[in-house]
Amino acid sequence: MPELPEVETVVRSLAARLKDRRIVAASFTSRFVTPGNRKRLASILTGRTIRSIARRGKFIVMTLDQGTLVVHLGMTGKLLIDGVSTPHTHGVFTLDDGVLLYNDPRQFGRIEADSRRVQKLGPEPLEIGLEEFTKRLRSRKSHVKPLLLNQKFLAGLGNIYVDEALFGAGIHPLATASRLTAARAARLHQSIRDVLTLAIEHRGSSTSDYVDAHGQRGNFQILHRVYGREGEPCVNCGTPIRKIVAGGRGTHFCPKCQKR
DNA sequence: CTTAATGTTCCCCA
C-alpha cells in the first residue's frame, strides 16, 4: 500500500479525526507488527492524547502528550477510522471518540512507541534542494533505481514512484548515479517532485488494496506511465514497456526513452 | 504448484 503519496493521504485523512483524541485502550496481537512486549506497548499508549499526526518518509508519526507513536504500513498495512475488525486486524486503538484499527495481512508493517527508525531517514524528496540532491547523487556509485529506493538516501519513494520518476526524467534504472550529468540530475529532481505532487493530488495509487483511513481508494494508478504496463506501448514513443529486476524489485521502463 | 506483490533488513561475497 504505502509510498509517500499514499502515506501522506492516510495522514491527511486521519488528522482531523485524531487530533486531541485520547487513547482509552489499546491492544495488539501480532508478534511481527508489534515485536517485543505487546502488553507493555498497550499500557504505554493507554491514557495518552494524540496532539498531532504527521508523515516522515513512509512513516506515520503521532506526537502524544507523552512520547510518540510511530506506524509503518509495510506492504499491506491499513489504518482505518471506525473500520470493521477482521482476522487481519492486529492493532485496536479505542479512542474517547471512535476506534482506530490497524489491519495488515502480510504483517510487514510496524507499530512502535519510539522514533529511532524515523531518525535514520534521509531527506524528504519534496523538501531537498537541487544542489543538495545533486551532491548526494554524485557521491554514490550504485545504480540509480536501488539508490532511490534506499530510505537513508531519500525518504518516501518506493517501487512505483521510482519507476515513474525515472521515466519522467528519461533515465534508465540501471544508470550509475555518480555519472549522471548535472542536467540529468536536475531533470530527476524535478521529475520526483512532479510525480509525488501529482500522486498526492490524486490521493495515491490503488493498484491492489490501498485505501485511506476512510476506506477510499486512490486514483493515481490510472496515470501510471510505466509501472504495471509491461508490454504496453510507451506513451511517448510507442515502444513496448520492458520489465526487468533491479534492486530485487520488478522494474518497468521504456528502453527507447530511458538512457543509461 | 509457482510466481509476484506498494517494504525493510540481514547475510554473503566482491
Place this chain on the structure above:
DNA sequence: TTGGGGAACATTAA
C-alpha cells in the same frame, strides 16, 4: 566501507 544479489519475513491472488 560500498554495493550487488539473494533470502527472509506473511499472505493472497493470478
